[in-house]
Amino acid sequence: MDLFEYQGKQYFARYDIPVSPGDVAYTVDEAVAAAEMAGYPVVVKAQVQVGGRGKAGGIKLADTPDEVRLHAGNILGMDIKGHLVKRVWVEHASDISKEYYASYSLDRAAKKHLLMLSAEGGVEIEAVAVSNPDAIVLLHIDPVDGISLAVARDAAVRANIDEEAVDGVADMLVKLYDCFTRGDCDLAEINPLILRPDGGVHALDAKVSLDNNAAFRHPEWDEFRATEELDEREQLARTHDLQYIGLDGTVGIIANGAGLAMSTLDVVNQVGGTAANFLDIGGGANADMMAAALGVINSDENVKSILINIFGGITRGEEVAKGIVEALGRVDLRAPIVIRLDGTNAEEGREILANAGIPESKLTSKPTMLEAARAAVALANGN
Amino acid sequence: MAIFVNADTKVIVQGLTGGQGKYHGLRNQAYGTQVVGGVTPGKGGTDVEGIPVFNTVAEAVAATGADASFIAVPPKAASAAILEAAAAGIRFIVCITEGIPAQDEAKVYNTLLRDYPNTRLLGPNCPGIISPGKCNIGITAGEIAQLPTAKGPNVGIVSRSGTLTYQALYELKQRGIGVSTCVGIGGDPVPGTNFIDCLREFQADPETHAIIMIGEIGGSAEEEAAEFIKANVTKPMSAYIAGVTAPEGKKMGHAGAITSGGKGTAQGKMDALRAAGVKVGLNPTEAGDLMAEIVATL
Numbered sequence: 029m030d031l032f033e034y035q036g037k038q039y040f041a042r043y044d045i046p047v048s049p050g051d052v053a054y055t056v057d058e059a060v061a062a063a064e065m066a067g068y069p070v071v072v073k074a075q076v077q078v079g080g081r082g083k084a085g086g087i088k089l090a091d092t093p094d095e096v097r098l099h100a101g102n103i104l105g106m107d108i109k110g111h112l113v114k115r116v117w118v119e120h121a122s123d124i125s126k127e128y129y130a131s132y133s134l135d136r137a138a139k140k141h142l143l144m145l146s147a148e149g150g151v152e153i154e155a156v157a158v159s160n161p162d163a164i165v166l167l168h169i170d171p172v173d174g175i176s177l178a179v180a181r182d183a184a185v186r187a188n189i190d191e192e193a194v195d196g197v198a199d200m201l202v203k204l205y206d207c208f209t210r211g212d213c214d215l216a217e218i219n220p221l222i223l224r225p226d227g228g229v230h231a232l233d234a235k236v237s238l239d240n241n242a243a244f245r246h247p248e249w250d251e252f253r254a255t256e257e258l259d260e261r262e263q264l265a266r267t268h269d270l271q272y273i274g275l276d277g278t279v280g281i282i283a284n285g286a287g288l289a290m291s292t293l294d295v296v297n298q299v300g301g302t303a304a305n306f307l308d309i310g311g312g313a314n315a316d317m318m319a320a321a322l323g324v325i326n327s328d329e330n331v332k333s334i335l336i337n338i339f340g341g342i343t344r345g346e347e348v349a350k351g352i353v354e355a356l357g358r359v360d361l362r363a364p365i366v367i368r369l370d371g372t373n374a375e376e377g378r379e380i381l382a383n384a385g386i387p388e389s390k391l392t393s394k395p396t397m398l399e400a401a402r403a404a405v406a407l408a409n410g411n
Numbered sequence: 412m413a414i415f416v417n418a419d420t421k422v423i424v425q426g427l428t429g430g431q432g433k434y435h436g437l438r439n440q441a442y443g444t445q446v447v448g449g450v451t452p453g454k455g456g457t458d459v460e461g462i463p464v465f466n467t468v469a470e471a472v473a474a475t476g477a478d479a480s481f482i483a484v485p486p487k488a489a490s491a492a493i494l495e496a497a498a499a500g501i502r503f504i505v506c507i508t509e510g511i512p513a514q515d516e517a518k519v520y521n522t523l524l525r526d527y528p529n530t531r532l533l534g535p536n537c538p539g540i541i542s543p544g545k546c547n548i549g550i551t552a553g554e555i556a557q558l559p560t561a562k563g564p565n566v567g568i569v570s571r572s573g574t575l576t577y578q579a580l581y582e583l584k585q586r587g588i589g590v591s592t593c594v595g596i597g598g599d600p601v602p603g604t605n606f607i608d609c610l611r612e613f614q615a616d617p618e619t620h621a622i623i624m625i626g627e628i629g630g631s632a633e634e635e636a637a638e639f640i641k642a643n644v645t646k647p648m649s650a651y652i653a654g655v656t657a658p659e660g661k662k663m664g665h666a667g668a669i670t671s672g673g674k675g676t677a678q679g680k681m682d683a684l685r686a687a688g689v690k691v692g693l694n695p696t697e698a699g700d701l702m703a704e705i706v707a708t709l
Contacts (some may be wrong), residue, residue, distance in 0.1 A: 134517060134600060134601070136631070137631050137632075137635065139601050140517070140521070171520075172518060172522055172525060212513075241486065241511060241512045242512035242514065242515075244486070245487075273661050275658065284574055285572060285574025287570075287598065287653050288574035288575055290627060290654040290657055291575060291651075291695060294693070297655065297656045298693055298694060303656065339578055339581070341538065341550050341552055342435075342550055370581065372552050397694070
């Protein structure tokens with residue numbers, strides 16, 4: 029789950045990482061109130077999960093309540109690269125001497141944590157990596173050991189952080205690591221991490237991505253979840269614990285297992301079709317989940333045919349078949365189903381479908397993944 | 412021969428008294444696997460259909476001589492279960508648990524590396540391992556695995572995805588091709604056992620004559636495997652990579668299946684494998700067809 033900047037800053041604050049004083053605002057009046065609290069001058073920042081906010085006019089400096097009113101009025105409701113601005117973050121404007129970069133992530137190849145630190149912050153780190161790779165210090169951290177203040181200090185020195193900022197940056201790196209690990213982040217990034225003329229350092233931006241698998245030990249994430257911008261179908265899928273990603277095509281896809289679902293998308297594409305979605309009903313899916321999955325697919329107006337690809341392991345064929353029969357009784361599906369059913373109890377499943385009295389115009393069964401994909405694509409393309 | 416497990420492997424099930432552990436533990440036993448015990452704290456002294464249950468892994472190992480463990484416990488308890496098994500001297504751990512936090516996984520992996528270098532972890536979030544006719548640990552339906560033949564040729568399978576592991580087994584069964592061992596390494600970001608670990612074992616295993624590898628988008632494990640294959644694997648291989656049409660920046664179900672910044676794409680992985688001499692199919696059936704062509708020449 030990706031956080032908005034203001035949520036990232038609030039999350040940082042939980043781990044004692046210094047951020048600018050400020051507040052989130054949904055209206056112009058709230059923005060003015062937030063500015064009073066933060067103290068002028070302030071920065072009004074659009075809260076969207078996309079880069080290039082500044083260039084799009086989504087970040088403005090304001091010295092007076094009138095200016096806050098003007099900028100917040102313009103920014104709220106703005107469209108930045110297809111993202112609608114619903115809220116702004118208003119914070120005290122900081123004096124900046126230097127801009128640095130710091131982040132932690134997991135290096136999957138090394139199976140260790142990775143610190144990236146650079147004295148060249150405030151720009152895209154990917155650009156620095158291309159133009160001046162030596163300006164970025166990469167340090168692997170063993171998750172068992174963590175990072176000590178001494179190691180953090182050494183990294184800061186090696187990254188050519190200005191001498192007066194080294195201690196502050198080192199302290200920040202230890203706190204950010206704490207946030208990254210105890211806070212269960214996939215990514216914790218500060219860009220820019222600034223040095224002020226008074227010698228202090230703090231986080232001027234926050235990019236945080238949380239590991240959904242750790243949600244069970246973070247009740248405080250509920251408020252972040254509430255602002256997650258999912259489309260209607262994704263929301264519906266989530267309430268049924270289905271892994272769903274909306275796409276633009278015409279063949280609705282249901283498969284068990286992420287790999288098989290991905291593979292089904294690939295095969296549909298290879299035989300000349302386009303997938304309307306990725307949907308993994310997971311291992312052990314039962315009749316209820318299959319009915320729910322069909323409900324989600326059915327709410328997509330682009331769907332012209334539905335391809336169900338099941339290879340039973342934990343998932344049992346007769347449960348899948350029962351779910352389809354139940355769903356057909358409950359909702360009027362907008363498109364015909366093509367199913368390929370194999371694995372555990374597939375025979376029983378096929379028998380249930382054959383004896384349910386479903387007309388062939390609504391459901392056909394194919395013996396292999398490839399044949400099922402061809403049939404579904406032919407239906408979707410009107411052949 | 413087979414890799415990692417064989418007919419002598421003695422397995423305990425951590426979580427045998429739970430729904431998943433019981434269902435799959437008993438299925439593994441019915442397949443012929445030596446399931447010698449179960450572990451559930453507080454339920455020591457009871458049994459599950461005649462299989463004795465112990466309070467700790469150490470007690471189970473002392474009483475049964477188990478050398479492998481099948482972990483089927485919820486995500487909250489999985490890390491501790493893995494480390495308990497390693498501390499008790501278990502040499503091969505299969506963890507099917509899905510949804511373990513990435514931070515826990517990274518810590519467990521590095522703890523095993525440092526403190527228990529002789530313990531191998533398969534998974535988490537994997538379907539397990541099957542050496543047809545000898546041993547089945549995990550959730551694979553044993554009947555879809557073709558038995559290997561004494562004179563071969565037999566194929567080894569290694570896969571990141573659960574259902575595609577079954578699909579690969581099925582493709583070989585349809586063609587009557589024997590399987591030496593099938594390993595599902597799982598789709599999480601920090602798998603305990605990776606492609607290279609399995610490829611090294613398959614290369615050394617005299618009963619394995621060819622190898623199928625099933626990868627997916629995200630990370631660089633397939634690219635690293637390709638480097639290893641180029642330098643070390645002489646047995647013929649076919650492969651399939653899932654996720655050619657996956658949109659950038661979205662986690663495709665598996666926590667590890669995500670492309671970003673043009674990295675981890677299916678195309679890059681397929682190119683790397685082809686450059687290493689692997690025959691790459693565009694879908695699982697094609698990978699099966701390519702393997703049938705390979706086997707016909709052996």
